[in-house]
Every structure is written in C-alpha cells, then in structure tokens.
Amino acid sequence: MTSADHFIGIAVRPRIITHASVTCPIIGSEDLAWTQRAKQRAARRQQHRIYEVAPVDRFLHSYVPWKTPFLNLRNHRKLLVVDGRIAFTGGINIGHENLLATNPPHPVRDTHFRLEGPIVEQLTEAFADDWLYETGERLLDEAWFPKLAPVGDAVARVITSGPDEDLEQIEFAILGAILNEETIPRLRCQIVAGAANNQLADDKRDGALLDQRGILYAPDFVINAGGLINVYNELLGGYNRERALRMTRGIYLNLTRVFETAKRESITTAVAADHVAEERIATVRKLGSKHWGRLLAR
Helix, strand or coil: CCECCCHHHHHHHHHHHHHHHHCCCCCEEECHHHCCCHHHHHHHCCCCCHHHHCCEEECCCCCCCCCCCCCCCCCCCCEEEECCCEEEEECCCECHHHCHHHCCCCCCCCCEEEEECCHHHHHHHHHHHHHHHHHCCCCCCCCCCCCCCCCCCCCCCCCCCCCCCCCCHHHHHHHCCCECCCCHHHCCCCEECCCCCCCECCHHHHHHHHHHCCCEECCHHHHCHHHHHHHHHHHHCCCCHHHHHHHHHHHHHHHHHHHHHHHHHCCCHHHHHHHHHHHHHHHHHHHCHHHHHHHHHC
16 A cells, blocks of 8 residues: 555554554555656655564665666555454555545546464465565464454455466456357357467356357366466476477367367267376376376376
8 A cells, every 4th residue: 555645644654553552563665666756765764763663675676777687577456464363455645635535636546355263374475475485484373374264255365466476367367268159150260269268167067058159168277287288398307399389289289189089979179088097097097106207207
C-alpha cells in the first residue's frame, strides 16, 4: 500500500508506530518506481518516525541504468498482512484519492479484499520472497507463518506474476479452460493445436463438442511436450542438445498415434491421448529403471 504524505498517510502512520513499538515487529517494502519523486521520498524517510521502528526496504533502489538494468523490475503489490492471520490486498492505496467521502480532486475507485484462512500464508510467502530478494533475510519462523485453520466456504489461492519470476502466470490462469460450451460453437477453424495448457474446461465434454463440429484437437499435453522434454534433459546433467531435439521430434509420432487411436476406437482425441499416455506409463513401469537409459539413448 502507498502511504502518501497527505492527511490519510499522516493519520495512519502513528497507529503503525504504536503497534510496532508495543505488540509485534513490522517490516515493509516500498516500490519507488511508481513516482518520479524518488529522491524526495528517500529524503522523507529520514523525517518519518515509522522508519525508526519498522524496517522498510525499497524494491527499486535506483534509477541509474547500471544499477537497475531492467526498469520494470519493480513491485507495486498493495499487500498488508497482520500477524500472519489477516491480509488485505487489492487496488486501494492509503491515499486521499481513494477516500471518496472527502471529494478528492482526482478520485480513484477500486476493489480491496480482507482475507483470512490458509490463503494468508500464500500472501505472506509472496512478500517473504520479495523480502529475501531485497534484503537477503529469510522469514521462516512461526511469527511470520502461524498455523491457519480454514475460514469460510470459498476456495481460493494466490497466483503471483512477476516482476522477474512467474511471468504471465495470471494470464495463463485466465486463459485456462477457454474452450468450453460457450466458446466452442463460435470457433471458425479446422484445427486446435495451440501452445497453451488446460485448454478444455472439461476434456470429455468439450473434446466431444470439438469432434462434433469436425475440429481436429491436438491434446495440449502431447503437442506441448517440447518444453518439458528440454527441461528433463537439462536435469539429467551433461545437456545433450541433439538428444533433446531427437526426443522432441517424437511429438509428431505421438500425435499421429493419438489421432489413429481416436479414429480406430471411435473416441475423441482428448480421450485417446489419455489412453496412449496410460499405455506408455504402464510399458515403462514394466521395463524397470535399469532400462530407462536405453530408451533415452535411442
């Protein structure tokens, strides 16, 4: 959250100081990239007592190109976690512009959430990861991660996205299950063979809908195997590019087998892909680990 210099920030600051002095440790991270007044904000750190009782680290410490080679390596998460048990996150700042009752000259309306339960731990983990990056300090003990019981009936999880890790995770989450009962009738194509994962909302139902419309579906986990194959070869040690490419070329053969199985058994390609994968797993299990190297060497 942004605690600006106007009366909202001034009103909140003493309460933070009181709690930091009496009840519990407080730490925070501020993102200086959101304002062009970085130097003035840095100077104000010496004026505000909050920094004397609560360590605050700056995520973007400098605008000097050789100190900040990636200008967008920034953190503008509006996140407040209290005692590791209650969290607030969303789009609202501690700022005059968000207090609509005062009729600010440039009002900002946004959504903010109060959260309890296990999801709070996930939010704390997001902050702890940033804090480790900024300071090198690990927040691991129960003071930061207390045991949390489920609260309410809603199922929720945190999806982090950026600034330098977990890129496009939110976009991928939104685009998952994009092929469903509502969207499939709108398709104007003959083949679905994209790079995204989890394309079908329901494999059996939506695979059948594509089949009924005469649209050939290349199951995502088959056609997208190239990236995983490459990572697998990296983890083996002594990365062999030719071996990785040779295994990747097998994607064509696997897809061909899926299509032939679907046609022969009069099933959808989504279901056929599951059958082929299950057969492959069963075959490898029978061989035993001592023969796996022989498969890789082919």
